[in-house]
Amino acid sequence: MSRVSVPCHVKGTVALQVGDVRTSHGRPGVLVIDVTFPSVAPFELQEITFKNYYTAFLSIRVRQHTSMHTPAKWVTCLRDHCLMPNPHSEEGAQDYVSLFKHQSPSMTFPKWLSHPVPCEQPVPLLEGLPDPSRVSSEVQQMWALTEMIRASHTSARIGRFDVDGCYDLNLLSYT
Amino acid sequence: MAVLPVPLPSAKMAAVEKRRAAMAPAANFTDSGRPLVSRAAAAAESEEDFLRQVGVTEMLRAALLKVLEARPEEPIAFLAHYFENMGLRSPANGGAGEPPGQLLLQQQRLGRALWHLRLAHHSQRTAFNNNVGVAYECLSASGRKKKPGLDGRTYGELLKRICRDGEAPEEVVAPLLRKIQCRDHEAVPLDVFRAGMLTCFVLLEFVARAGALFQLLEGPAVAVADRRVGQAVLDTLEGALQASDNSAAPACYLEAGSRLGPDSLALAMDRAMSGRRPSTPMTREEFLEKAAALFIAKVKPVG
Numbered sequence: 001m002s003r004v005s006v007p008c009h010v011k012g013t014v015a016l017q018v019g020d021v022r023t024s025h026g027r028p029g030v031l032v033i034d035v036t037f038p039s040v041a042p043f044e045l046q047e048i049t050f051k052n053y054y055t056a057f058l059s060i061r062v063r064q065h066t067s068m069h070t071p072a073k074w075v076t077c078l079r080d081h082c083l084m085p086n087p088h089s090e091e092g093a094q095d096y097v098s099l100f101k102h103q104s105p106s107m108t109f110p111k112w113l114s115h116p117v118p119c120e121q122p123v124p125l126l127e128g129l130p131d132p133s134r135v136s137s138e139v140q141q142m143w144a145l146t147e148m149i150r151a152s153h154t155s156a157r158i159g160r161f162d163v164d165g166c167y168d169l170n171l172l173s174y175t
Numbered sequence: 176m177a178v179l180p181v182p183l184p185s186a187k188m189a190a191v192e193k194r195r196a197a198m199a200p201a202a203n204f205t206d207s208g209r210p211l212v213s214r215a216a217a218a219a220e221s222e223e224d225f226l227r228q229v230g231v232t233e234m235l236r237a238a239l240l241k242v243l244e245a246r247p248e249e250p251i252a253f254l255a256h257y258f259e260n261m262g263l264r265s266p267a268n269g270g271a272g273e274p275p276g277q278l279l280l281q282q283q284r285l286g287r288a289l290w291h292l293r294l295a296h297h298s299q300r301t302a303f304n305n306n307v308g309v310a311y312e313c314l315s316a317s318g319r320k321k322k323p324g325l326d327g328r329t330y331g332e333l334l335k336r337i338c339r340d341g342e343a344p345e346e347v348v349a350p351l352l353r354k355i356q357c358r359d360h361e362a363v364p365l366d367v368f369r370a371g372m373l374t375c376f377v378l379l380e381f382v383a384r385a386g387a388l389f390q391l392l393e394g395p396a397v398a399v400a401d402r403r404v405g406q407a408v409l410d411t412l413e414g415a416l417q418a419s420d421n422s423a424a425p426a427c428y429l430e431a432g433s434r435l436g437p438d439s440l441a442l443a444m445d446r447a448m449s450g451r452r453p454s455t456p457m458t459r460e461e462f463l464e465k466a467a468a469l470f471i472a473k474v475k476p477v478g
Binding site: 129130131132133134135136138139140141142143145146147148149150152153 | 391432436441445466
């Protein structure tokens with residue numbers, strides 16, 4: 001079967017950034033490139049080829065039309081595919097990359113992941129109990145304070161030389 | 176906070192007036208040949224010099240930095256206390272009779288140290304540590320009869336005072352003091368002092384939280400809580416703390432989060448209430464003591 005390249009229109013990159021793009025000074029780490037296929041005839045995508053330019057990880061999402069009646073769905077073909085083993089090095093920074101169809105993992109997710117079970121009804125509790133969320137908040141704060149103190153023990157010693165609280169000279173000579 | 180003696184304002188004002196009178200004629204002396212219009216400039220210059228010479232510029236700068244660090248809710252009162260403390264630091268107390276006795280000096284030192292320690296909350300760790308350092312120096316300063324350094328007796332007095340001012344009942348904090356106090360004659364190094372101060376202030380916050388918790392648990396009209404419920408909550412907290420003993424972070428955080436979440440606490444309380452044991456009351460003091468014991472158990476004793 002011969003391979004035919006599909007004409008596509010690559011739109012400009014859009015930065016994913018919280019806040020106003022104009023006023024914030026940081027350089028965004030995530031860019032989105034939209035690729036559209038102006039030809040209407042359906043096709044099966046086999047391979048994507050491109051030249052990398054300092055992108056470390058790539059995710060590809062595809063909007064699939066499975067049939068005429070169901071609406072199109074976004075499907076993730078590739079998630080965080082590593083193009084550069086070390087983002088701060090040159091390796092892979094300007095490589096030519098080919099991604100094949102068989103590289104994308106199985107599309108089917110376990111049913112429970114896409115349709116989580118709705119929350120169970122809370123067990124009916126006795127009336128007159130204190131508000132559990134407020135109790136929980138106080139107890140959690142108390143836990144956190146205790147943990148902080150447990151973690152911040154000092155290694156400083158006061159320099160005592162006693163044995164069990166006693167400064168008996170005979171005992172001291174054995175330590 | 177202890178009331179510190181303040182020098183009478185009139186004596187101080189008189190001193191200031193005298194200074195101003197002395198400066199005015201000096202400003203009027205112009206160099207021969209200088210035009211008259213520069214007299215105003217010279218006066219302005221001399222004012223700035225005057226402020227710098229007496230150290231007011233530096234003092235105000237330090238005061239403003241302190242306000243920024245402490246971010247008090249009432250800055251004016253804060254500044255008033257700050258300058259009050261400054262006045263006491265100078266040995267010449269505006270000409271107020273003979274120098275105060277040793278006991279009074281000790282009380283003053285404790286008061287000043289306490290003031291420093293309260294400037295920043297323990298969670299503002301850098302500011303808190305700075306203030307601990309200043310308090311330590313303040314207490315370690317040598318008096319006429321006192322040798323330099325902080326002794327165990329003063330350290331113990333400070334700890335008791337902090338707990339008393341923090342409105343924590345004595346029986347609640349006594350076990351902590353037994354753990355972290357030093358012997359009267361021992362010299363307390365800065366590290367031990369800092370750890371002790373942090374532990375003390377954190378315990379006070381812990382006790383405050385436990386008090387708030389007790390208020391949630393106590394009955395509608397009575398000042399006591401159902402013992403079964405109170406004990407169940409304390410047992411849950413103890414269980415979460417023990418889980419942290421066995422597993423390392425982050426597993427222990429997940430474990431604690433799941434044990435101390437509202438659902439599992441609600442279940443624990445529900446189970447306690449529906450048990451066959453009859454309901455008996457638990458007082459606030461008992462609850463606080465038991466809660467504090469859980470905290471104090473995790474404190475490393477000094478030694």
